[in-house]
Amino acid sequence: xxxxxxxxxxxxxxxxxxxxxxxxxxxxxxxxxxxxxxxxxxxxxxxxxxxxxxxxxxxxxxxxxxxxxxxxxxxxxxxxxxxxxxxxxxxxxxxxxxxxxxxxxxxxxxxxxxxxxxxxxxxxxxxxxxxxxxxxxxxxxxxxxxxxxxx
Numbered sequence: 001x002x003x004x005x006x007x008x009x010x011x012x013x014x015x016x017x018x019x020x021x022x023x024x025x026x027x028x029x030x031x032x033x034x035x036x037x038x039x040x041x042x043x044x045x046x047x048x049x050x051x052x053x054x055x056x057x058x059x060x061x062x063x064x065x066x067x068x069x070x071x072x073x074x075x076x077x078x079x080x081x082x083x084x085x086x087x088x089x090x091x092x093x094x095x096x097x098x099x100x101x102x103x104x105x106x107x108x109x110x111x112x113x114x115x116x117x118x119x120x121x122x123x124x125x126x127x128x129x130x131x132x133x134x135x136x137x138x139x140x141x142x143x144x145x146x147x148x149x150x151x
Contacts (some may be wrong), residue, residue, distance in 0.1 A: 016148040019053040064111040067139035073132045074105040085091040093121045
C-alpha cells in the first residue's frame with residue numbers, strides 16, 4: 001500500500017474514535033464527497049489497515065473488574081512445547097498474549113471476576129504445558145486504556 005496521506009490519517013482517527021460514523025458525515029468531516037470517501041475507507045479495509053470494526057465492551061459492566069498480567073518463564077523453547085503452550089491463547093480470559101524478550105518469556109493479560117476466578121484460570125493454564133515460573137501481577141488502577149493507535 002502507498003503511504004497514507006493526511007485525509008487517510010483523518011479518516012482513521014475518526015473511525016478509531018467511532019466506527020459507526022455514517023459515510024456522509026465522515027466525508028463531510030474530511031472534506032470529500034461520499035463516493036471518494038467510501039473508496040478510501042474500502043481501500044483501507046482491503047489493505048488490512050482497518051483490520052475490523054468492533055464494539056468495545058465495558059469489562060466492569062460485564063463483571064470482569066480484575067486485570068491480571070501473567071508472566072511465564074520456561075526452559076523449553078522447542079516447537080513442540082510452543083505449540084502446546086499456544087493453547088493458552090484459546091482460554092477466554094486471555095485477552096492479550098505476547099512472546100517477550102528479556103527475563104520473561106511470555107506475558108498474558110487476563111480479565112477475570114475475582115481472585116477465585118483467577119485461581120481457576122491459573123489451574124487451567126499450568127495444565128497446558130510444563131512451566132518453570134508463573135508470576136501474576138494484579139492491576140490496582142487503570143491509568144490509561146485505548147485501542148486507538150498513534151497516527
